[in-house]
Amino acid sequence: EVQLVESGGGLVQPGRSLRLSCAASGFTFDDYAMHWVRQAPGKGLEWVSGISWNSGSIGYADSVKGRFTISRDNAKNSLYLQMNSLRAEDTALYYCAKDLGSSWYAFHAFDIWGQGTMVTVSS
């Protein structure tokens, strides 16, 4: 079964850091680009970051550039999001999503999604 399982969310104070993980199974992880997409409570979807199959190309939303870092470990079939200098507006459900292609910008379409991990930034 093709599956993505996110973990690492929780309650964190403004200015602190958090690292999200996404474990992939059921498909050849290192054949595909991966993305993080977030959804604030009651709001719409927001693309956060994408990474190509070999980490050779990475993109970030303006709202997180310089604070968040996406990475992957193909040997562990895992995707990560290091989030630093967290702000209240980063509060959201964070989804891990698989791309249709190997480059994050070739299709830029997300065919498999996890169930998300909730990040709450509050003092």
Place this chain on the structure above:
Amino acid sequence: QSALTQPASVSGSPGQSITISCTGTSSDVGSYNLVSWYQQHPGKAPKLMIYEGSKRPSGVSNRFSGSKSGNTASLTISGLQAEDEADYYCCSYAGSKGVFGGGTKLTVL
């Protein structure tokens, strides 16, 4: 980056057709044939319905179709069914970044 513009809500009766628009700019929708559409039911993860503007993934009903003209992409759902009631989001590649629309709530009357 600014979100793509979608109508907040649309509605239709069972069996009818509806169209959801997604308006961007020449920096995103207008420049790339990389618009995708997602369906999201309450409390669920989004589901890919259309990619590359008009292509359907395997398993998606042919009642769903996509198109693009200039800076505006569109999703059409024909033969509306009760289970189509959901939120719909468009997404486009925008040159080194991605951008979603604000979402459209579809109500099946």
